[in-house]
Amino acid sequence: MAQQKIIIYQIFTRLFGNRTNVCKQNGTIAENGCGKMNFFSDEVLQQIRAKGITHVWYTGIIRHASMTDYSSFGIPRQHPAVVKGRAGSPYAITDYYDVDPDLAEDVNERSAEFDALVERTHKANMKVIIDFVPNHVARQYHSVAKPEGIVDLGATDNQSMGFSSDNNFYYNVGQQFSPSIDLYAGESEPYTEYPAKATGNDHFDAYPGKNDWYETVKLNYGVDYCDAGGRSEHFSPVPNTWQKMLDILLFWAARGVDGFRCDMAEMVPTAFWSWAIAKVKAINPGILFIAEVYNPMNYRHYVAAGFDYLYDKVGMYDTMRSVICDGCPTSKITTAWQWVDDINEHMLYFLENHDEQRIASNYFAGDAFRAYPALVANVLMRKNPFMVYAGQEYGERGMDEEGFSGCDGRTTIFDYWTVPSLYRAFVSKESTDEECELSRLYSEVLNIANAEKAVSEGDFFDLMYVNEHIAERQYAFLRKANNELLFVVANFNGAKASLTVNIPDHAFTFLHIPRKDVVATDLLSGTNVAVHFGSTTSVNVDVDAYKCVILKMQLSME
Template identity: 65%
Template sequence: MAKVIIYQIFTRLFGNRVEDCRKGGTLAENGCGKMNDFDAATLRRIKSLGITHVWYTGVIRHATVTDYSVHGIPRQHPAVVKGKAGSPYAITDYYDIDPDIAVDVDKRMSEFEALVKRTHKAGMKVIIDFVPNHVARQYRSVCKPEGVRDLGEDDDRNMHFSTENNFYYCWGQPFEADIDLHCGEAEAYSEVPARATGNDCFGNRPGRNDWYETVKLNYGVDYCDAGGRSEHFCPIPDTWNKMTDILLFWAAKGVDGFRCDMAEMVPVAFWAWATDKVKYRYPDIKFIGEVYNPEQYRSYINAGFDWLYDKVGMYDCVRDVICGRRRAGDITSQWQATDDIGGNMLYFLENHDEQRIGSDFFAGDGRKGIPGLMVSALMRQNPVMVYAGQEFGEHGMDEEGFSGRDGRTTIFDYWTVLAINHGYFNRRKLTKEEKALEQVYSKILNIALTESAVTDGLFYDLMYRNEAIGDNVYTFLRKSGNELLVIAANFSGNVADCGIVIPRHACEFLGIGESVHEGVELLSGDKDVFNIVSDSAVSVSIPANGGVVWKIIL
């Protein structure tokens, strides 16, 4: 079994070289990364980090204030675009590639197809976003295949709800959001009748904190039925067919997986229907679900999802441990809560929605995330994800424009992430600390990728016999064949010299004989001799904000 290690890349930021970006700057002022920036050398560097899958975020055309009308792309009204670049989750054409990331706008699909081929040639798989719950307010496909009817094209706008409609309508009421509907334009943005907003706002007046730039898609659920929410799935709603066709379109382009945005806002019944059809034709394709309700995890896995975000469980816990708000030993209860579906849970410490580890709002130093990465990558066989720049300790403390200084890397603005720029295109500007952190990330991820004890081995949590060190240290075993890994992650800012008890049950369960064994620490290269005796302690020294991976041949 191969360990899946996903590298999320916000595509338009990754290759940008402009280092003096202006707050709220335009494309002309701040520049933009391109798909062609991912040349063979760059892809090799990504793969060498230990990556198996690249999630190219924001490749499908979405709303932007940049005018591409000369290329036949409809212009968007700035009142319903967040930021100059716009949100990649306000899709304007499901069948198109975003022009910002193309060198030749008129050949943008060809450039994407070439990117998929280059990524595959580099030995990695390709994941893109599928945004099923909502679209941009001015969605209009100009690239849809012949014979395809556009979303909303045949809707009866005099009906609030119909299974034949793709949108929900506030009939007789205009769109009156709590925003400036002119936004510098001579004519105000107009939408009559108003359509429901993406975050399940079914009135005609969404607030500025709503997803006002998006429109909710109708999957046959009447959220405003007089008797409460009701489902109407027979006959199959029109939206089901259209969205499944979109998945099949991109699968035919060679895409290996879909990260499904806000998957839990779309009914489980649709996912079971759609994933079955897609996997029938493309058996190896993967579906990643952004699902935050643990009570719904198993329903979405049964509906065809391969991996689900483990955000409210593992992420929240590990973050709290890093920040000193919880004990390291609390990690045990998180994996236990999903033990029956452990292989389906996607672990991560950063993504485009979350704050950077190095930000002032999280840990203030990317190096403090090392023990969290060790736990996430080495504890189980399930996939782990890294957000581009995380490996260099990117701070995320820029104030880019629409995105304020909030500890996150913007998804709304044209910008350059200096850590990425230096790490991939100007490495002489990397600091010693950034280079050292990248090296640690590479070692941990490649251990996860290549050590059979991690990819295929058994897991044994040692915390129930090591509560005394559980405030700051989390320790566990992995074993495959005659190879044993003793792993300990130290979330403290001080060196931890401690004894790790190997209980008798662990020796029996893993088949560890009591004897003296030589070991090598895979992160540092240090060597030592261990006398393993049931219910006795093994002495280890664990670096501050770091860890050890002792490999012992039994």
């Protein structure tokens, strides 16, 4: 069976299909509207698939803390003091077994609407990824949708113990929750919590600050972080939280979910991941686990624990961002991949996600087209997956001041809002010429990755070590599978480049390239280029500013 190049499309579900064009700062759901799961019709999903997308990550599916009152539907109301933004963070889960009511046309049918979304996505030949948030929950977590026989988190905790491996939470015994925030937040009664639970970002006292994850509670996986002798692990017998979190993973896997993006995975012990991933994959062998990790020193531990893919943020993302913004030479791209070459197929590349600033924002490149060379390089250079954040392919700027989320170059995850470029692309059908052109470029490159075996299955050869003369603003490499060779050059410079790119002898032997003249076709422009491998060991190419060439050659050793 042919190997597939995975292209993930992250959709912030609450924002994507919002039909409200003009939003009010700090607006309610009634004022600003909200995207719905039913927006993703067969037609919309086919549009997404046509971009070259293979997997859709629907962000924010599981019910999380919000200021919107759904108590008339039997959903507990959240105190606004422990909710960030009117819509709330999708990473402050209030019920692991429930679908967020904001996303449903009919709140009572929200679970069925999700199942239908999964079915439609599969029908469109794409797989479904959702968030699994294992490190923390909302302060007022309470499941009303848990299956029969499931005991709620914290329901049997001994709150007189700061730590116990039988507890789901950590407690500050005898202390009231006293964060440096307004505990009233407009309500007649303050939010109270006694004894105070530890906060999600490993804040173990009762006094988190406003910059802490004060709206969340840290889950207890059997690690005593406050042990007088140092951090100690209590994994035998299996901690109570482990089994409860495994039950949640199996619940969603049984509903047709094809993968989990695991939030802040490195804040949860690898011992749990090894145990849980093995059990889930024993039932669903093809299911994917993607880890949000930031410490490169831990990467290999999480691969060993069973994760299929890890965020390559600190390495490749940070490097590409710096190259795009003229901060470092393109030769550093080589350094970034070499650092994790032994686990290269496990690294997930991206240029945007919900945590990062938009490329087109004033805080990043200011122009989405400047990142096009990075897109081509990251998508085509290795076999590993690439992720696009919805709106990225239209040059979304993220320069709105939405409410809780200020003007920071990011698309809000806390507010009811509309993503302007997505509204124009999918609702009003009035994309600008620039948006259409950028989207075309993205679709072209992503579909090349889908179609070319040299990308999904082939060998990779970095050419930079014999091309120091281009190591400031260009990046060149080869990909080869069977008799097909791709020669890729990305120009990160704002001026056209006329280049002579050297091909070392080792590339000819390693990739089994015949020394004969061939005719190559540029997959982007469709033009034919003569490549004189019979008489030279270099390729001459002209590459426009912020553009690329992808020369495809049919080779035979005969």
